[in-house]
Amino acid sequence: MEEMTQNDYCPGTSSEQAGKSASCEGCPNQQLCASGATKAPDPAIAEIGEKLSVVKHKILVLSGKGGVGKSTFSAHLAHCLASDGTKEVALLDVDICGPSIPRIMGLEGEQVHQSGSGWSPVYVDDNLAVMSIGFLLSSPDDAVIWRGPKKNGMIKQFLRDVDWGELDYLVIDTPPGTSDEHLSIVQYLSSTNVDGAVIITTPQEVSLQDVRKEIRFCQKVKLPIIGVVENMSGFMCPKCKNTSQIFPPTSGGAEKMCADLNLPLLGKVPLDPRIGRSCDEGKSFLNEVPDSPAAEAYRRIVQSELSFSAHFL
Amino acid sequence: MEQNNDGSLALVRHVVLVLSGKGGVGKSTITTELALALRHVGKKVGILDVDLCGPSIPRMLSVGRPEVHQCDSGWVPVYTDAQKSLALMSIGFLMEDPDEAVVWRGPKKTALIGQFVSDVAWGELDVLLVDTPPGTSDEHLAVLESLKKHKVDGAVLVTTPQAVSTGDVRREITFCKKTGVRILGIVENMSGFVCPHCSECSNIFSKGGGEELAKLTGSVFLGSVPLDPLLSASLEEGKDFTTSFPDSATFGAISSISQSLLKSLESD
Ligand SMILES: Nc1ncnc2c1ncn2[C@@H]1O[C@H](COP(=O)(O)OP(=O)(O)OP(=O)(O)O)[C@@H](O)[C@H]1O
Ligand SMILES: Nc1ncnc2c1ncn2[C@@H]1O[C@H](COP(=O)(O)OP(=O)(O)OP(=O)(O)O)[C@@H](O)[C@H]1O
Ligand code: SF4
Ligand code: SF4
Ligand SMILES: [Mg+2]
Ligand SMILES: [Mg+2]
Numbered sequence: 323m324e325e326m327t328q329n330d331y332c333p334g335t336s337s338e339q340a341g342k343s344a345s346c347e348g349c350p351n352q353q354l355c356a357s358g359a360t361k362a363p364d365p366a367i368a369e370i371g372e373k374l375s376v377v378k379h380k381i382l383v384l385s386g387k388g389g390v391g392k393s394t395f396s397a398h399l400a401h402c403l404a405s406d407g408t409k410e411v412a413l414l415d416v417d418i419c420g421p422s423i424p425r426i427m428g429l430e431g432e433q434v435h436q437s438g439s440g441w442s443p444v445y446v447d448d449n450l451a452v453m454s455i456g457f458l459l460s461s462p463d464d465a466v467i468w469r470g471p472k473k474n475g476m477i478k479q480f481l482r483d484v485d486w487g488e489l490d491y492l493v494i495d496t497p498p499g500t501s502d503e504h505l506s507i508v509q510y511l512s513s514t515n516v517d518g519a520v521i522i523t524t525p526q527e528v529s530l531q532d533v534r535k536e537i538r539f540c541q542k543v544k545l546p547i548i549g550v551v552e553n554m555s556g557f558m559c560p561k562c563k564n565t566s567q568i569f570p571p572t573s574g575g576a577e578k579m580c581a582d583l584n585l586p587l588l589g590k591v592p593l594d595p596r597i598g599r600s601c602d603e604g605k606s607f608l609n610e611v612p613d614s615p616a617a618e619a620y621r622r623i624v625q626s627e628l629s630f631s632a633h634f635l
Numbered sequence: 636m637e638q639n640n641d642g643s644l645a646l647v648r649h650v651v652l653v654l655s656g657k658g659g660v661g662k663s664t665i666t667t668e669l670a671l672a673l674r675h676v677g678k679k680v681g682i683l684d685v686d687l688c689g690p691s692i693p694r695m696l697s698v699g700r701p702e703v704h705q706c707d708s709g710w711v712p713v714y715t716d717a718q719k720s721l722a723l724m725s726i727g728f729l730m731e732d733p734d735e736a737v738v739w740r741g742p743k744k745t746a747l748i749g750q751f752v753s754d755v756a757w758g759e760l761d762v763l764l765v766d767t768p769p770g771t772s773d774e775h776l777a778v779l780e781s782l783k784k785h786k787v788d789g790a791v792l793v794t795t796p797q798a799v800s801t802g803d804v805r806r807e808i809t810f811c812k813k814t815g816v817r818i819l820g821i822v823e824n825m826s827g828f829v830c831p832h833c834s835e836c837s838n839i840f841s842k843g844g845g846e847e848l849a850k851l852t853g854s855v856f857l858g859s860v861p862l863d864p865l866l867s868a869s870l871e872e873g874k875d876f877t878t879s880f881p882d883s884a885t886f887g888a889i890s891s892i893s894q895s896l897l898k899s900l901e902s903d
Contacts, residue, residue, distance in 0.1 A: 332738060332739050332740045332743055335740075348743075348746055348750075349742055349743040349746060351740075386688060386689055386736075387658070387659060387689055388658015388659035388689070388768075388769045389657060389658040389660055389769075389795075389800075390658075418772075419656065419769075419770035419772050419806075420656050420658070420769060420770055422802070425798060425799055425802055426799065462802060462805055463805055463806065463808070463809050464806060464809065465656075465771050465807065465808075465810040465813065466771065466806070467772070467776070467810055467813060468772060469741045469772060469773050469776065470740050470741025470742065470744075470772070470773055497658070497770065498658040498659070498688070498689065498768075498769055499687075499688035499768065500688050500737065500738045501688060501740070501741075501744070501773075502740050502741055502772075502773075504738075505738060526867060528691050528694060528695070531689075531691075531694065531733065531734075532688070532689035532691075534734045535688065535734060535735065535736040535737070536736065538734055538735055539736035539738055542736065542738065559830070559832070559839065560839075561839070562832070562833070564830075564833075566830065566831050566832065566864055567864060568828075568864050568867060569867050570868050570871060572871040572872065595839050595840045595841070598799075599841065601797065601798075601799050602797050602799060602841075
């Protein structure tokens with residue numbers, strides 16, 4: 323276990339170092355990787371590049387920490403982008419073990435259909451398409467007990483075999499952490515242009531300590547960071563207007579982290595119990611309570627995101 | 636440390652996994668608080684933190700990043716007190732730089748967890764709590780494989796009241812059934828709100844989803860812990876909530892959950 327050093331990460335099964343780097347020591351895949359059998363670039367990467375060349379903007383939503391609101395943010399980003407009826411928007415959920423997007427988008431129980439050109443996504447609106455493994459499960463009790471390689475296969479299919487059509491925006495919601503799903507999505511998108519990642523955190527150090535790792539991950543795989551969103555930032559009681567810090571920013575919150583790491587802070591979204599309720603009911607909070615401070619915050623964040631992406635074509 | 640050599644878990648009476656399909660519902664929080672509450676009633680407790688990408692327990696117990704040492708029978712856990720009544724081993728202790736991302740694919744995680752789980756010299760413990768990352772994937776399968784050689788009493792499932800969370804935990808129940816892990820019970824965390832200003836309304840945040848899930852799936856309901864700003868603050872600072880706020884409703888809730896858990900462990 324002493325070999326867990328700074329550079330200790332899987333160099334990627336198709337990289338030059340596959341099976342040979344110090345970090346491959348002890349990996350059960352080492353023999354296979356060292357043999358070179360895994361080095362041939364996956365032909366899917368080129369196919370995906372081809373397929374997604376008609377998608378103008380690709381935005382990943384990431385966080386090292388669980389439950390900070392990645393899926394909630396992804397969903398509202400998609401809703402907000404699609405509120406411009408001239409834009410084609412799609413939301414892809416690559417959280418294979420804990421897909422939340424079907425519920426948040428009000429699509430529980432929907433199934434994907436096979437069409438001539440692949441899987442058809444499920445449409446919330448004419449210009450808002452959604453894809454999630456949730457649409458492939460037959461019951462709410464189904465567990466997806468898959469190890470890495472199988473999850474990777476699914477993500478590949480989502481990118482290559484879904485009939486996305488021409489899109490202005492593809493928003494991708496990810497599971498927490500820096501693992502197979504994250505490595506795969508970055509790898510599979512490597513032959514396309516990705517605008518970058520929006521990083522979600524909550525104000526406490528317990529979250530920030532994981533989010534800093536996610537930022538390192540982005541730097542390692544050369545994924546640009548669009549900016550950071552601080553979610554669940556302070557709570558104002560809708561009844562009495564008292565405010566309290568439920569998740570206290572003991573180490574300075576996202577603000578200090580962004581200053582330290584020289585990253586843009588896109589904005590702060592307060593805790594609002596009505597967000598949780600809208601998610602459970604599968605409705606857009608932006609339509610439910612449009613004049614709340616939280617809805618205002620979401621819209622401002624999406625504006626900053628858009629001005630970032632505008633430079634991107 | 637004098638140790639016998641018949642396996643690192645040989646003197647551990649009960650092994651309990653803390654699981655949730657959903658992220659951020661308070662697995663690490665519940666693990667930490669249960670450990671403190673069990674110690675409070677005189678038990679010897681251990682925590683094994685196998686969350687590779689986001690180990691939280693070292694901060695929650697305020698142990699920082701101690702050096703870990705090896706003895707004949709493996710890695711020596713870190714003790715949080717002089718009486719050695721709370722032992723901790725976290726995968727976070729082995730990282731050189733705390734901000735570094737652990738970017739590993741499944742096979743590598745599986746290999747490391749296998750080694751890690753069987754290499755800690757726990758000594759004698761009443762209960763070993765295992766904090767896991769969210770999901771139902773490599774880490775979970777690896778931990779189960781390695782622990783099952785010894786034994787696993789079962790799992791405590793943590794959820795929040797929201798349907799977004801109970802939906803994921805429903806899938807986790809299937810995971811437990813498929814892998815043959817007994818469900819010791821469900822804990823509903825962040826259930827209602829202890830407002831620091833007044834106590835007029837506590838149902839601003841939702842409540843009851845975990846209890847409903849327990850009914851729906853025929854699982855034991857162990858109890859609920861409210862969303863309490865004092866608890867999140869105390870975790871941030873790595874304080875022992877059970878001694879800082881022994882009169883709070885939140886402490887009462889945690890302590891009653893730990894009692895039910897203990898009863899269920901000792902009844903078989
Ligand atoms: N600003 C907010 N105010 C109140 N509740 C919120 C807010 N943001 C998110 N939530 C709620 O918090 C819970 C967690 O959010 P969400 O599922 O989006 O997190 P996540 O980061 O995607 O989690 P996971 O790591 O499991 O994928 C959900 O019940 C959601 O409705
Ligand atoms: N009952 C509670 N009251 C107030 N804050 C809480 C409560 N339970 C958890 N928290 C806070 O919520 C955050 C998430 O909790 P925690 O880290 O324990 O979740 P987790 O399920 O272990 O997350 P992950 O999936 O990332 O491992 C922490 O900052 C914690 O302090
Ligand atoms: S899978 Fe294992 S052996 Fe292959 S490159 Fe990654 S760490 Fe090295
Ligand atoms: S009305 Fe409710 S949320 Fe507002 S201060 Fe009173 S108890 Fe707290
Ligand atoms: Mg999510
Ligand atoms: Mg945790």
